[in-house]
Amino acid sequence: MESAQRNRLPVELSVNNIGGIDRTDVSFSPGVTVLTGRNATNRTSFLQAIMAALGSERASLKGDADEGSVELTIGDETYTRTLSRQNGTVVTSGEPYLDDPEIADLFAFLLESNEARRAVARGDDLRDLIMRPVDTDAIQADIEQLTTEKRQIDSELEELESLGKQLPELEEKRTRLEGEIEEKRAALETKETELEDADSDVSETRKEKQELNEKLEELRETRSHLENIRFKIETEEDSIEALEGELDELESEQANLPDVSTDPATDFEQRFQTLRERKRQLDSTVSELQTIVQFNEEMLEGTSPDIRAALQSTAESGSDGSLTDQLVADAETVVCWTCGTEVEKQKIESTLEQLRSLRQDKLDERSELNAEMKELEEEKSELEAKREERQRVERRLQQLETELDDRSAKLDDLRDERAAVTDDIDSLEQEVEELEQEDYSEVLDLHREANQLEFELERLETDLDDVNTKISNIEDKLVEQEQLEEQRAEIQSELTDLRTRIDQIEANAVDQFNDHMASMLELLDYANLDRIWIERTEQQVREGRRKVSKSVFNLHVIRTTDSESTYEDTIDHLSESEREVTGLVFALAGYLVHDVYDRVPFILLDSLEAIDSDRIATLVDYFSEYAGYLVAALLPEDAAALDSEYERVTEI
Secondary structure: OHHHHHOOOOEEEEEEEEOOEEEEEEEEOOEEEEEEOOOOOOHHHHHHHHHHHHOOOOOOEOOOOOEEEEEEEEOOEEEEEEEEEEOOEEEEEOOOOOOOOHHHHHHOEEOOOOHHHHHHHHOOOHHHHHHOOOOHHHHHHHHHHHHHHHHHHHHHHHHHHHHHHHHHHHHHHHHHHHHHHHHHHHHHHHHHHHHHHHHHHOOOOHHHHHHHHHHHHHHHHHHHHHHHHHHHHHHHHHHHHHHHHHHHHHHHHHHHOOOOOOOHHHHHHHHHHHHHHHHHHHHHHHHHHHHHHHHHHHHHHOOOHHHHHHHHHHOOOOOOOOHHHHHHHOOOEEEOOOOOOEEEHHHHHHHHHHHHHHHHHHHHHHHHHHHHHHHHHHHHHHHHHHHHHHHHHHHHHHHHHHHHHHHHHHHHHHHHHHHHHHHHHHHHHHHHHHHOOHHHHHHHHHHHHHHHHHHHHHHHHHHHHHHHHHHHHHHHHHHHHHHHHHHHHHHHHHHHHHHHHHHHHHHHHHHHHHHHHHHHHHHHOOOOEEEEEEEEEEEEEEEOOEEEEEEEEEEEEEEEOOOOOEEEEOHHHOOHHHHHHHHHHHHHHHHHHOOHHHHOOEEEEOOOOOOOHHHHHHHHHHHHOOOOEEEEEEOHHHHOOOOOOOEEEOOO
């Protein structure tokens, strides 16, 4: 709340042709400023001028002017707004205080037509109103994005966990291979020693020994080549088996995917067109209703001088006083601006309330239409995703079939090569047998055994290299695990914050309303009105064609009888004063929940006549604690009840 009080600078306001104001320059100080005067003294127009400078679109151009302007100066900062009539409509320009005035229109500019004030009297959805400034779609989009990121990290962590489980087995295999290699090396050394001893005992010619050694070397290399071919065959067979398994899985996945052969955009466009056309019609109706409501509100406020002048010229010459005086002097009747006859003001206000209700109904219908269009868009996106998934599966199936054909052909070639090499080994063994003599048989056996040991040692060393490479790769990847886990924890924390943000705002709004309402009722001392409070519940509601769970704010009224027993009443039975106070407190709850005081340090109050003077004074005192500037438009008798130290503005 410090920000509401930090801007303690004087304010200067210059107004031209806004509402019923021709021109005025007014200065006021921080704190409470009271605009005191009778009706039709441009107090509401002055508040609208402040609103315009602060960024609101809810200010009207003087009826006989083509252009109006407002200049608001706070300390050394100046904010401007210009209203111009162009092609039958009023457009705005300039550099106002706020870029987006929605939240201030809802909870800071508390004139008679303020939605937060009217929502209580009309029984509107209070939850939707308090949550309107919250971009729930953006929050949901953030949730979906973070969920996708978390899912990807989970997948990577699962892969790393699986790799980590492989490490003990690989390390055990490495130990076993190292032991086998040591054994093979020892056996080879022993065999080579035996071979050297045997060679020294055999006398043979250099030529015979060389030829025999060459044949034995060739036989060893051929056998090694055969073993490599067998290894490649096993590898290809394993690959083919894996590909066939993946092929079966994809074919099963393909069978479960719908056959979306056509572009979903073609099918959905006509349905979208129908919904868009209906939305355009609703937009037009809402705009027309807004114009009608605003015009009638201005007429009730007496801020359309051209029409007042025209009515005055047709008024009966025998009437006492000016027509303007007649319009405002009698609180019960006014001169109708459509037919010129005197009618009850309550009837016009009742008709105006019906128009507001119709406008709200159309806004609700437009919201439902937007939800249906969004649902249709999601359905279209889902179909497109399924179509893309099926295309991906079909592409992968084609790739697998091609790869299977290639590997099968390669497997056939390897088997042919294996047969040829086997024949070569048979021939070499026969040649070696022919070279063998009785005296060399022991030496030849030792050569064969030594060759076999060398081959087995080479294979073991190759396997050990493969195992070491796999272990090294896994250990490198596991280094990323801690970082991924930290990243996942951060995302989870963000998700928790996003998923609870809406709930926290709703709960805070209810608490703020209930606390301030309790304080106000205690201060205002309404007879037999014990408590007004909001209960937050979950209900199933329809959005488009779906039912979803949604928070609902239920307003409860508790009264006490003369016998001190309590009972629950309805909002319809509240007095006009009680309803107005409830609406104002609800607006204050929104002002505090959304930290409006951080964006605009103003609260504007108008049309408090339904509340008695002493209670108005209490309410102004209470609200003044939460805004740097509180400007209230009051009748003289109501203003008299306020603290005399509050600044007064009597001339506008």
